[in-house]
Amino acid sequence: MNAAPADQIRLLDVQDLDVRLQQLAHKRRSLPEHAEIESLTKDLTQLRDLLVAAQTEESDTAREQTKAEQDVDQVRQRAARDQQRLDSGAVTSSKDLENLQREIVSLAKRQGDLEDVVLEIMERREAAQERAAELTERVGSVQGRIDDATARRDAAFEKLDGEIASATKEREVIAATVPADLLKLYDKLRAQQGGVGAAKLYQRTCQGCRQELAITDINDIRKAAPDTVVRCENCRRILVRTSESGL
Numbered sequence: 001m002n003a004a005p006a007d008q009i010r011l012l013d014v015q016d017l018d019v020r021l022q023q024l025a026h027k028r029r030s031l032p033e034h035a036e037i038e039s040l041t042k043d044l045t046q047l048r049d050l051l052v053a054a055q056t057e058e059s060d061t062a063r064e065q066t067k068a069e070q071d072v073d074q075v076r077q078r079a080a081r082d083q084q085r086l087d088s089g090a091v092t093s094s095k096d097l098e099n100l101q102r103e104i105v106s107l108a109k110r111q112g113d114l115e116d117v118v119l120e121i122m123e124r125r126e127a128a129q130e131r132a133a134e135l136t137e138r139v140g141s142v143q144g145r146i147d148d149a150t151a152r153r154d155a156a157f158e159k160l161d162g163e164i165a166s167a168t169k170e171r172e173v174i175a176a177t178v179p180a181d182l183l184k185l186y187d188k189l190r191a192q193q194g195g196v197g198a199a200k201l202y203q204r205t206c207q208g209c210r211q212e213l214a215i216t217d218i219n220d221i222r223k224a225a226p227d228t229v230v231r232c233e234n235c236r237r238i239l240v241r242t243s244e245s246g247l
Contacts, residue, residue: 001229003182008198008229008240010178011186015198017171021164022195028160033153037146044142051139054132061125068121072114079107182229182238189237198238201230201245209235222247 003011082104086097175183190197199208204218211234213221221230221241230239241247 001181001185002225002227003179003229005226005241007178007182008238009242010174011182011198011238012200012240013174014171014178014183014186015190015196017167017174018190018195020167021171024160024164024167028157028164031153031156033149033156036149037153040142040146040149044139044146047135047139047142051132051135054128054135058125058128058132061121061128065118065121065125068114068118072111072118075107075111075114079104079111082107185229186238193235193237196237198240199232199235201239201241201247203244203246206232206234206237206239208232208237208239211235218247221245 082100086100086104178186186197188197193208196208199206201207201213201221205212209232211232213233217233221239224230226241230241231237232239
């Protein structure tokens, strides 16, 4: 393949821009905010699960408290009715009086036991409420940190995307001046060689694979016409000759 020396030099400019674009893409993928957001999001998910559990416990104990208080009210009302019967004198039989008095005492004990249950449930409900409040605050704090990291990431994206767009446009302009067959070969080699399809021959060393060429290869390159597109015998990349090639 042949191409004017100036076209080959422009190919190095394209390569430099492709390397720049690779670096920018890597930087975009490797922003520290990515790991920060991922870690915080995991924390947030765990906290939200704990919050749901605390809220569920509070809701369950609220229903449990309501039921227990209803049980207390039922016993209290029954005891009040029995006391009213006792106070009214409507019960005259000594046996009935004894049974009524025994029931009032039993109901009083039952009411006390149920009130203790209510207190125990209220304590558990209060603990669940406090836990839910604490977790709500922590969820808000972590969400705020995620929002901050996201804002920083988006700002970095905007800056990098601007640089990528500028480099892409510059590459399009320069690539349009490179012969199509040379550019096609370059793109093919770049895909095969980790993003580097053309390299400068500097002081008899290929800047693509960083290996010094054998003397026989150097002699062949010396003999080649200026417009001949030469390749590195080690990595097969396009070798671009300049005044610094050491030929």
